[in-house]
Amino acid sequence: MRLPLRLLLLTLLLPLAACATLSPEKRAQAEAVALAARDTTVNCQRPDRCAPPSPLRGLAGQAFAASAPEAPRHYALILDSGADALVARLDLIRGATRRIDLQTYIFDKDDSARLVLDELLAAARRGVKVRLLIDQLSAIADLDILAALAGAHANLELRIYNPTFGLAKPNYLHYAASVLCCFRRFNQRMHNKLLVVDDAVGITGGRNYQDDYYDWDRQYNFRDRDVLVAGPVVREMARNFQEYWNDRRAVPVAHLRDVGKLLLARGVPEMPPARPAHPERVERMSAVAADPALVRERLAGRALPVGRVAYLADRPDKHHEGVTDGGAPGLASLLSHAEREVLLQTPYLVLSDRAVEVFRELRARPRPPRVVVSTNSLAATDNPIVYALSYKYKRRNVRELGFDLYEYKPFPADPPVDPALSWLPGADAGPTVPRSELPGGSLGGSRGPQPRQVEDKLRTETRPSLLRASAPANRPLPVTRSGSRMGLHAKSLVIDRRIGVIGTHNFDPRSENYNTEAVVVIEDPAFARALAASIERDIAPGNAWAVAPRSRPPVLSGLNYSVGKVLERSPVLDVWPWRYATNYEFRPGPDCPAPLPRTAPDFHRCYEPVGDFPEVSLGPRSLITRMLPAFGAGLVPIL
Structure with missing residues (x-):
């Protein structure tokens, strides 16, 4: 792009982007609206916050009891299947007694994400402190939900990481302006995925909060992997989360321009009701996570005792100038x-x-x-x-x-x-979708015929x-x-x-x-x-x-190799068709x-x-x- 045209676009776009921030007064007013609406009722007064028995949370007690400062002990569990990964998260959230910290790149509003979100809200209402940190590029794409969470409960806080021009939902003009004025700043993303419960058990890995990470999508699912760790290293995970939470790029959701404007215009809206695409699947998954014997057999019983574990994590100052x-x-x-x-x-x-x-x-x-x-x-x-x-x-x-x-x-x-998922209660009943279309029964996404369109x-x-x-x-x-x-x-x-x-x-x-x-x-x-x-x-x-x-290159072997090697190194020209x-x-x-x-x-x-x-x-x-x-x-x- 020629420099004069680039400057012209900057002139046109930057004023639009600059107005995408709330004034300090409006930001304080929006935050006050959210704070005033937050429910302070706690429906459990017990020290354990009425947490049900959690076999996975219990692994932490065993690990800490066996640890010494010079010889830490841990339990580690590979979460290969989407069903196991979702059950583990539900079990830990329900078993939390003090704090839940959740950090993620993507948080959707589909069945699996809403199930987790509702569990976080339930934990906050029984007295657990819940902090949710989501990267802006893939945060919940619903201003009503974001505004409702801003004022949902005193025990729940939501922050958005590195919001483009102070918005939860930038439009194409904002993205274009960010390319022209400050590409590196707005293209730096928080790709971390972390769930920490009571500073004792943590999950990290590739999975975000969206159906295709838990085998629930009908067209495309990710073959992914997480690891659950219980023991002393989780304190380091919690410290790392705290650094992100306190970083200047982690912005309270009420401070964002579009969310703040909604709060000032309408107050805190009601949380939109959950409308799962497959309610039977959601109910069955919830029932599995509520069965300690199943969770122990399927998950906690397979955890491996291990010794030293390290958590290697970037600090948020990786995104600061000069780093x-x-x-x-x-x-x-x-x-x-x-x-x-x-x-x-x-x-x-x-x-x-x-x-x-x-x-x-x-x-x-x-x-x-x-x-x-x-x-x-x-x-x-x-x-x-x-x-x-x-x-x-x-x-x-x-x-x-x-x-x-x-x-x-x-x-x-x-x-x-798991093609049978025989460990699920009521698996034979099946969901409303034909079982032949669900790989792994009622918890899977479809593997049967689907329209190409x-x-x-x-x-x-x-x-x-x-x-x-x-x-x-x-x-x-x-x-x-x-x-x-x-x-x-x-x-x-x-x-x-x-x-x-x-x-x-x-x-x-x-x-x-x-x-x-x-x-x-x-x-x-x-x-x-x-x-x-x-x-x-x-x-x-x-x-x-x-x-x-290749066993027989389509052209002369030496020529094919030499030309391919030369063009491979070229930054702008590589049209050789034979690899x-x-x-x-x-x-x-x-x-x-x-x-x-x-x-x-x-x-x-x-x-x-x-x-x-x-x-x-x-x-x-x-x-x-x-x-x-x-x-x-x-x-x-x-x-």
């Missing part, structure tokens, strides 16, 4: 000390320069560790723009860095969704950039089969089968430079083996395609009884090439994936 270091510090050091094996799982395989350097150093060793990477295919990803940039560097990742790369399928044969309505966690507001291409692409599909969203790392890492960090430039992130690091062989088994399930042949060099590596499907048989690594002599005999973009319905939108490798290298740091 450039970040990205959950310590991850690069962990990787650099790998000796035998690295298992890396990320939904968006776009490596930062620092990550490439670490993997090059590992590769250059006399005996380099094996590096296995699980990521999305184009058919599975919620973000084809980012996939295009990982596609650009597929040769480098496979040949130069030595990755054994696997791309997740959109319709995995063995996803971490719903593709453009998919809700996804787009990368937190301003592309979210306007780019329809930044959604899952159409695929050749109908039905609900899955996309990988888990962010995990296993080093030498002795260290396991689960968190919010995507191991990419955006996580290092723009987002704030957090991970839990557990040095325990049993935990690391359990996490490795979970990742290995995702790269099994029924769930993922293997990526390997060094492509996707393969395992074909078992008498001579191929088990999957093979790509370096095995018989690999190409047991694996059939399925093309660069298997199961993608090629059309005009797919051209974006071809075009962005040519012109999108400069977007790597922000996407």
Whole structure:
């Protein structure tokens, strides 16, 4: 864009943006309206705030009792399925006796999110202090709900992180103005996801508060992973939350211009009634979380006793002027000390320069560790723009860095969704939707036939950039089969089968430079083996395609490799159509009884090439994936 035109747009847009803040007087008035309306009634006077028995909350008591200052003890539980992750949250919220701190990037108003929100309100009314911190880019998109929460109860506080021009719901003009005037400031997002109960039990990982993170969406669900930790390290989680809560970018919801104007004009509205799309499913999930025996059997009983646990989290000053270091510090050091094996799982395989350097150093060793990477295919990803940039560097990742790369399928044969959910009371009754359309019975989202025309309505966690507001291409692409599909969203790392890492960090430039992130690091062989088994399930042949060099390049092998390598390094031109590596499907048989690594002599005999973009319905939108490798290298740091 030419400088004169840019200046003209700034002149036109900035006055609109500047008025998007309440004056100090109006802000104080709006806050006073909210404070005056807050209910102060507490319906329980007992010290434990009438919390029902919580098996997961009880793990903390056991961990603290077994701990000593020099020898802390913890319990850790991998939450692989969406149903387990939601039950765990409900159990902990109901079992809270003092405080609940919830920090998240996305908070929707659909069935799962509203169920959690209603539980938070119930906890506040029985006397538990509840603090809710949501990033503005994906906060609850309903001003009535936000205004109602501002004045709901004295024990509940809501703050919005880094609001664009002081608004809960910016419009396109505000986003455009932020691109022109202050792109970095408004593109820095709080990507942390954290639930802390009584400073004793915490959950972090990839899941936000939206149906597609709990297998409840009808078109697209995330294969995600959280970790629950009970014990002394949770105090560090609580301290980190407190830093964000006190940061100047965490703004009380009543101070936002659009919410404040509503409060001044109408007072605090009533909370809109919950209207779940599938009330039977919500009721059944609520009943499961209320059954201590089921929660103990399904969740608490599977928690692993572990020793030292570290919480590596960015501080909010990562977003302040002059601060450039970040990205959950310590991850690069962990990787650099790998000796035998690295298992890396990320939904968006776009490596930062620092990550490439670490993997090059590992590769250059006399005996380099094996590096296995699980990521999305184009058919599975919620973000084809980012996939295009990982596609650009597929040769480098496979040949130069030595990755054994696997791309997740959109319709995995063995996803971490219990197909029977026999542990659910009343599961045989089924919801109003036919059971054949619900993977995992009454708690799942649909895996049966669905109309193709719903593709453009998919809700996804787009990368937190301003592309979210306007780019329809930044959604899952159409695929050749109908039905609900899955996309990988888990962010995990296993080093030498002795260290396991689960968190919010995507191991990419955006996580290092723009987002704030957090991970839990557990040095325990049993935990690391359990996490490795979970990742290995995702790269099994029924769930993922293997990526390997082509057996017979379509043009002269040397020419194809050389041209591809040269153009790969070009920031503005990369139109070479033949890639060094492509996707393969395992074909078992008498001579191929088990999957093979790509370096095995018989690999190409047991694996059939399925093309660069298997199961993608090629059309005009797919051209974006071809075009962005040519012109999108400069977007790597922000996407």
